[in-house]
Amino acid sequence: MQDAKVSPKLSAVSSQGTTPDLYTGEPPLKSANNTWAKVKTDLGYALGPNVHRSWTGQLRVSQANERIVTLAAPSRFIASKIESNYADTVRRLWKKYDMVAPPRDIIFSAATERAPQVREQDKGQAGRKSAGAVPPLAPINSASRNARAQAKPGGDVVNFDNPQAAAANPRERFTFDNFVVGASNELAFAVARQIASCRAAQYNPIVIHGANGMGKTHLLHAIQDAITESEPNYRVKLISSENFVSAFVSSVRGGGRDAIEGFKASLRDVDLLIIDDAHFIADKPGSQEELLHTLVSLVAQGRQILIAADRHPDKIEKASDRLKSYLSSGLVCRIGAADYELRLRILDRLIQRRRASGNPGLAIPQNARDHLAARMNATPRDLEGAFNQIVAQSEFLGTPITLETVQETLSDSRYMAGQRLTVDRIQRAVCEEFNVTLTDMTSKRRARVIARPRQVAMYLSKKLTKRSLPDIGRRFGGRDHTTVMHAVKRIDELRASDAEFNAQIETVEGVLKA
Numbered sequence: 001m002q003d004a005k006v007s008p009k010l011s012a013v014s015s016q017g018t019t020p021d022l023y024t025g026e027p028p029l030k031s032a033n034n035t036w037a038k039v040k041t042d043l044g045y046a047l048g049p050n051v052h053r054s055w056t057g058q059l060r061v062s063q064a065n066e067r068i069v070t071l072a073a074p075s076r077f078i079a080s081k082i083e084s085n086y087a088d089t090v091r092r093l094w095k096k097y098d099m100v101a102p103p104r105d106i107i108f109s110a111a112t113e114r115a116p117q118v119r120e121q122d123k124g125q126a127g128r129k130s131a132g133a134v135p136p137l138a139p140i141n142s143a144s145r146n147a148r149a150q151a152k153p154g155g156d157v158v159n160f161d162n163p164q165a166a167a168a169n170p171r172e173r174f175t176f177d178n179f180v181v182g183a184s185n186e187l188a189f190a191v192a193r194q195i196a197s198c199r200a201a202q203y204n205p206i207v208i209h210g211a212n213g214m215g216k217t218h219l220l221h222a223i224q225d226a227i228t229e230s231e232p233n234y235r236v237k238l239i240s241s242e243n244f245v246s247a248f249v250s251s252v253r254g255g256g257r258d259a260i261e262g263f264k265a266s267l268r269d270v271d272l273l274i275i276d277d278a279h280f281i282a283d284k285p286g287s288q289e290e291l292l293h294t295l296v297s298l299v300a301q302g303r304q305i306l307i308a309a310d311r312h313p314d315k316i317e318k319a320s321d322r323l324k325s326y327l328s329s330g331l332v333c334r335i336g337a338a339d340y341e342l343r344l345r346i347l348d349r350l351i352q353r354r355r356a357s358g359n360p361g362l363a364i365p366q367n368a369r370d371h372l373a374a375r376m377n378a379t380p381r382d383l384e385g386a387f388n389q390i391v392a393q394s395e396f397l398g399t400p401i402t403l404e405t406v407q408e409t410l411s412d413s414r415y416m417a418g419q420r421l422t423v424d425r426i427q428r429a430v431c432e433e434f435n436v437t438l439t440d441m442t443s444k445r446r447a448r449v450i451a452r453p454r455q456v457a458m459y460l461s462k463k464l465t466k467r468s469l470p471d472i473g474r475r476f477g478g479r480d481h482t483t484v485m486h487a488v489k490r491i492d493e494l495r496a497s498d499a500e501f502n503a504q505i506e507t508v509e510g511v512l513k514a
């Protein structure tokens, strides 16, 4: 009906198959393209040329009506990245330039997927087929994306950042071969191998604990995988404590005696029971009690128990004293933080795996690897996430991975958050600023050009980490805590008296806090 009221000029446009915009006189798709051209120029300034080139510069207008404009990215990955990081900026600039009043909403979508993108009630004149429009696209649903990204590896890992990795069954990559061993995890690894050999239980129960993302689930699946391969008759049950709780609760609620007996039998007819994330059971007294009975009964029959938790059993606050002491009665081993060398080797393994699974030409220069391993120092999971991001970006955009692209990706706040400031990182930053080597940090050399930077690194370690003086001393070639105390005092004095020196320390602090 509206078409009947527009001017003859606009009717002429209409008859060519595009519907004119009531406000600007231009077809909505055309006006959206005009607006987008202006927004794109500003985005280059607002986000910086590199970010714009990699992300928002990939968008194009795919559909438009008088209420909604759809910007399509070449892939779902890029669309989701834009939605989560740059959407506000795009929308703000869109409002500035859109000739349509009120400015239209922006939807981001992926050109690779087909789905309705404009709601029925939003379909105005422009909702009809217009020249140059691409097929309907799926808007990115950030809620479902987040839910998928947070899914746990215990049987349903989904890594949204790397669609190829997401497609793989986690059990296929959680193998002993893919687990890189270093000082922080060698005991847990040796214990896991021992369990996988299916020999009679020497220690029972066994608890492996460590912070989130340190590789516990990986080891549990590796054990299951190895046994399935070598001893198919050996009965292994791997269950998360959440599943334990929900199965227990539904057996109690649901079906009377048979259901409870069925639940118990499912856990007791096994040779090896593995329970992941046991800490989740802590505030559920009924489930805790049932777990304790299960463990006691299996251990009495010589069956092996392996438990993973994010902390030592003694520290699982709401666990009953009986459960805590039972869990601590066998063997407890910890997976500690991966040091720099281990992180580098994990990275090398990730590269090998990626080369073997679809990207044979993957190349990451050594300086970029060093940077990635130095910066992603919180957990192997974070390191892997950043690696996936960098590789996926290079694969999607067809650009090489360099130190600069790695630095740019890691400057994203999501990678900065949670990264620990470690003595190792501090030493590296000081070495760079004062032009000395890492070996100088731990050597016995007393020349001032070496000793002063070493004191600076000790001072910053005391100031910026929670390490104790003796601990810091150990990391500087086994020095005494009084040496560290002296360093802290001396650097404080120098900062107060020497402005140039003070500025140098501020530079290092700035780098570390950036």
Ligand SMILES: Nc1ncnc2c1ncn2[C@@H]1O[C@H](COP(=O)(O)OP(=O)(O)OP(=O)(O)O)[C@@H](O)[C@H]1O
Binding pocket: 153, 174, 178, 179, 180, 181, 185, 210, 211, 212, 213, 214, 215, 216, 217, 218, 219, 277, 310, 346, 380, 381, 384
């Ligand atoms: N030593 C390692 N070698 C290779 N990959 C590792 C290593 N440690 C951890 N990873 C990888 O890091 C990711 C996180 O590991 P995992 O899921 O096993 O952690 P987790 O300790 O079980 O964490 P959560 O407590 O959150 O369950 C996995 O992709 C795993 O393959």
